[in-house]
Amino acid sequence: MGITVAEALVLCLERENVEVIFGYPGGAILPVYDALYKSNKIKHVLVRHEQGAAHAADGYARATGKVGVCMATSGPGATNLVTGIANAYMDSVPIVAFTGQVPTGMVGTDAFQEVDITGITMPVVKHNYFVKDPKQVPKIVREAFYIARTGRPGPVLIDLPKDVTSAIIDYEEVEEINLRGYKPNYRADDEQVEKAAEMIKKSQCPVIYAGGGVVSAGAHDELKVLAETIGAPVTHTLLGLGGFPGDHPLFAGMLGLHGAMYANKIVTECDLLITLGARFDDRVTGKIAGFAPDASVIHVDIDPAEIGKNVRVHLPVAGDVKTVIQQIIPLLEQKNNRQWLERFAELKKQYALRYEPAAGEGLKPQQVIEKLNEVAQGNAIICTDVGQHQMWAAHYYRHIQPRSFISSGGLGTMGYGYPAAIGAEFGCPGKQVILISGDGSFQMNLQEMATVMEQGLSVKVIVLNNGRLGMVRQLQEFYCDKRYMAVDFSYHPDFAGIARVYGMKGFDIKTSEELNAILPEVLSSQGPAIINCFVQEDENVYPMVMAGKCIDEAIEG
Structure with a gap:
């Protein structure tokens, strides 16, 4: 006797060692939820908005390195996942999204809650499936997880018509996956690796x-x-933070349009730029002609399509970063770049990050992040939303461990942080998870406070509240001659009061004394909390590279 496709799907997910699914039910996906009811291996987390499901799966994946899973029904449920799927695509995050669909016989009739979700998501997924044959579901699920986690990771979507998930099949496990045309290359060509080693030796x-x-x-x-072997400073993209210890003498911080000036300067002066798992996006390079102008460029990336796409590369090395470095290291000898490292130390001292202290009893946002860094001591998972607070979190918090900084990079998704923090805590139970947000970003998905309370989570939220859409206001200051339009919040929500309404702790902080007293107490306590920090309204993020300028021409403030 067979089982339903929905039951087979759950067995497939259990075989993929899926621990948690973030989702929101509806009519078209109902058979899958009915099958999930019987599973004692998979936990389902009911979010309060489907976008939260996709971001939570994303945060789970980033924190753990596993594939995150989200689920929604057809129509608006599916379209509400799209922002989160696009976010995962831009940042190469492995998630698998399941969507319900109207029965196959009704597809194309504009049926209730019908939408072509495979067509909509085609530009923002690594691959997607519209399932017509019930017998293919076990094979498709196996392929989807394989595609999501291998090579350059990314999101995969599976659209499931209701009559397909209700169909009866004879379930058989799928062992081997062999996808013609998809063969990720992890080991680099030995000749290219040898050339890279020679370039490093001569540098x-x-x-x-x-x-x-x-x-x-x-x-x-x-x-x-x-x-340490070649005596090279290490600078990072936003998403690379934590990949190298932030307290290491060779740590050169984040570079780019809002990067540390010493990072931008050292890249501008180098003779060899060893690029590892980065794609030279516009937020890093600024004016291309002035980016590392005197350097030869080695570019190591798992995705050959990224090599040479934006910047001229002198030596392409296609392969997995970890594997390629393992190939290169035995070919190298210890180098003594004393003069170069002295120059780096000089630049780091000359162009150290700095800000003017707050006048009187006010709070500077950088001050809040510095205090958080002091209290958390690098042991927390830091999540952010998008905006000024994101840049301050990148600069003024020391990111020591990999997978401890979770943020939306390529898409720049406001509202990402809170559900991503939920996913991170599910992925790393027992680890302290802290969200740094702005008053604009936090309002976009604050309904997930209900999810936090319902699931007994302990996510702490620090809201840097300046009553502004701060980054947009800053851009209007520089590019619109201070013509501020639609960036001032005339109404200020009582975030601490909202926290208490949801049943969690809420605090308002307006002075340094309150910050020093409340922050350590909250972080050492159990349970979730919202810490609403009123910070200087018109503080800008510096350094800042203006449009059309080179990264070493940043305004330092």
Whole structure:
């Protein structure tokens, strides 16, 4: 006797060692939820908005390195997942999204809650499936997880018509996956690796430029050995933070349009740029002609399509970052770049990050992050939303461990942080998870406070409340001659009061004394909390590279 496709699907998920699914039910996906009811291996987390489900799966994946899973019904349920799927696609995060669909016989009739979700998501997924044959579901699920986690990771979507999930099949496990045309290359060509080693040996002023690929490949230990062997400062993209210890003497911080000035300067002066798992996006390079102008460029990436896409590359090395570094290290000898490292130390001192202290009893946002860094001591998972607070969190918190900094990079999704923090806590139970948000970003998905309470989570939220859409206001200051439009919040929500309404602790902080007293107490306590920090309204993020300028021409404030 057979079982339903929905029951087979649950068995497939259990076989993939899925621990948790973030989702929101509806009519078209009902057979799958009915099958999930019988599973004692998979926990379902009911979010309060489908976007939260996708972001939670994303945060879970980033924190653990496993594939995150989310689920929604057809129509608006499916379209509400799209932002989260696009976010995962831009940042190369492995998630599998399941959506319900109207019965196959009704597809194309504009049936109730029908939408072509495979067509909509095609540009923002690594692959997607519209399932017509019930017998293919076990094979499709196996393929989806394989595609999501291998090579350059990314999201995969499976759209399931209701009559397909209700159909009866004879379930058989799928063992081997062999996808023609999809053969991720982990080991680089030996000749290219040897050429890279020779370029490194000849270099006098090397810099390592490390992206999110270092973190997703688990290459942090190898990166540290490489940097120490060749005496190269290590600068990061936003998503690369944590891939190299932030307290290491060779740590060069984040570079780019809002990067540390010493990072931008050292890249500009280097003679060899060793690029590991990064894609030279516009937020990093600024004016291309002025980016590392005197450097030869080695580009190591799992995705050959990224190599040479934005910046001229002198040596392409296609392969997994961890594997490639392991190939290179035995070919190298210990280098003594004393003069170069002295120059780096000089730049780091000359262009150290700085800000003006608050006048009177006010709070500076950077001050809040510094205090958080002091209290948390690098032991927490830090999540952020998007905006000024994100840049301050990147600069003023020391990110020591890989997978401990979770943020939306390529898509820049406001509202990402809170559900991502939920996913991170499910992935790493017992680890302290802290969200740094802004008053604009936090309002976009604060309904997930109900999910936090219902699931007994302990996510702490620090809201840097300046009553503004701060980053947009800053752009209007520089590019619109201070014509501020639609960036001032005339109504300020009582975030601490909202926290208490939801049943969690809420605090308002307006002075340094309150910050020093309340923050350590809250972080050492059990349960979730919202810490609403009223910070200076018109503080800007510096350094800042203006449009059309080179990264070493940043305004320092």
